Amino acid sequence: MSTFVEVFGTEPDGVWQAPGRVNLIGEHTDYNDGLVLPIALPNRMVVTASARDDGTFAVASTVLDGVVEFSLDSLQPGSVEDWAAYPAGAAWILREAGYEIGGANLLVDSDIPFGAGLSSSAALLCATLVALLGLRDIEVDPAEVARLAQRAENQYVGAPVGLMDQMASMCCTEGHALYFDIRAMTTDQIPFDPAADGLGLLVIDVKAPHRHADGEYAARRQSCEEAAAQLGVPALRAVEFDRLDDALARLSDDVVRRRVRHVVTEIRRVEDAVELMRAGRLREVGPLFTGSHVSMRDDFEITVPELDVAVDTALAAGALGARMTGGGFGGCIIALVEETAEDQVFAAVEKAFAEHGFTPPTSLAATPSPGASRLS
Incomplete structure (x- = not known):
């Protein structure tokens, strides 16, 4: 060096x-x-x-x-x-x-x-x-x-x-x-201090190449902008969570509906996470992570097999919640885990990746810095 x-x-x-x-x-x-x-x-x-x-x-x-x-x-x-x-x-x-x-x-x-x-x-x-x-x-x-x-x-x-x-x-x-x-x-x-509650935030790099990411990012953004225009709002933030079903009914394209549903529900998940973190209830944030991943997988469609396997395996190994993080189509997952279970969760993901023939993952501990x- x-x-x-x-x-x-x-x-x-x-x-x-x-x-x-x-x-x-x-x-x-x-x-x-x-x-x-x-x-x-x-x-x-x-x-x-x-x-x-x-x-x-x-x-x-x-x-x-x-x-x-x-x-x-x-x-x-x-x-x-x-x-x-x-x-x-x-x-x-x-x-x-x-x-x-x-x-x-x-x-x-x-x-x-x-x-x-x-x-x-x-x-x-x-x-x-x-x-x-x-x-x-x-x-x-x-x-x-x-x-x-x-x-x-x-x-x-x-x-x-x-x-x-x-x-x-x-x-x-x-x-x-x-x-x-x-x-x-x-x-x-x-x-946000997971260690104070005996928790850890584990970041796992799934080593998946970002497949066609640029065009896919642009397509997602275009779908959101088209939906906002159809709904007559400046951006999807203006769609109220309690009125989401009404908004979705006004959209004719199913793909666009799913993109809107992800954005609006994801904003609500952020609000819920902040409320729980302010109350010191960090363990209850885990299911919000998992719900976010399901939404990104099914509604926004930005995950890849490596991300989904990593999330599913982490949850099966005891993670309180796990989700893809970042733009998608590759990258990392984060898992909220008991501090004593970090090695166990990562070992389970390593084993699952070997069984699927994926590139071995790597991990790091995400300490709020x-x-x-x-x-x-």
């Missing part, structure tokens, strides 16, 4: 980090003005940095050979590609927003599993943004940094992402879940 001095020949000015995230519940409600409930993971994207005054950026990774260089003045969407597009996008959006950031040397390191749906891209953008701002002693509200990160990914990288991942990376706090109301653009810190910060 390369060090900053080995790559750039100078000592760094500082080290900054931003975490990956997992969403407890509220999947695919973000672009419907809904509610989400993520936590930050202990897994981090770390950027070691030094300032330059020549307007040049040099970025490198501890796990890849070579240094990518670009000038701030020449940055345009598409001018830097592959993984370096994310730090380039961070520099570009800060320039577009009017911040004087000069140039920088950046060395990126990470222990966030790649391709697992744990928001490594948002973490890389947020870590780079806080590093570039920190090098110049520029203070910016964390939520504004999250919005800059979203704009960079939308406008520079070209990915039509929402704001949940960036808000989680910037605004989560230790021992809490972030209750993010996207319509109101408000946040609340909800106590703090958001982005300076490390040194």
Whole structure:
């Protein structure tokens, strides 16, 4: 693993980090003005940095050979590609927003599993943004940094992402879940400390390739937008849970009806989870996880066999609840388990995957962790 001095020949000015995230519940409600409930993971994207005054950026990774260089003045969407597009996008959006950031040397390191749906891209953008701002002693509200990160990914990288991942990376706090109301653009810190109740939150990466994910994401979003237009509402958040049956009866397409049912019931599950967590009744959140997975499997149709086997096996092995987390079509599941049963649940999933001929899964413990910060 390369060090900053080995790559750039100078000592760094500082080290900054931003975490990956997992969403407890509220999947695919973000672009419907809904509610989400993520936590930050202990897994981090770390950027070691030094300032330059020549307007040049040099970025490198501890796990890849070579240094990518670009000038701030020449940055345009598409001018830097592959993984370096994310730090380039961070520099570009800060320039577009009017911040004087000069140039920088950046060395990126990470222990966030790649391709697992744990928001490594948002973490890389947020870590780079806080590093570039920190090098110049520029203070910016964390939520504004999250919005800059979203704009960079939308406008520079070209990915039509929402704001949940960036808000989680910037605004989560230790021992809490972030209750993010996207319509109101408000946040609340909800106590979430499973270990205090003898529980664990187990994340299992099913190692399934994201099959046709981009086109499927777009199709789901289009279905939701079409449904909102037919119902005469700005977004599906406006469909009241108690009036859901009436709304569904007004839709002629069964696929669209099922998409709407997932979004509206998922928003209610977030509300119910928050109420239970505030009351300290964490074990009762488990069935909401499971109900969410069933809805994503049957109504939103975004699971794959590896995710379904992992959830079913975890539940059979004693998990209090389990669900797919992330965009779907691959990625991870989360399981709420008794702390003493974590090894048993994961061993059962490993055995089931071997029997199905799936790629062996991996796991990590999801401890609710703090958001982005300076490390040194």
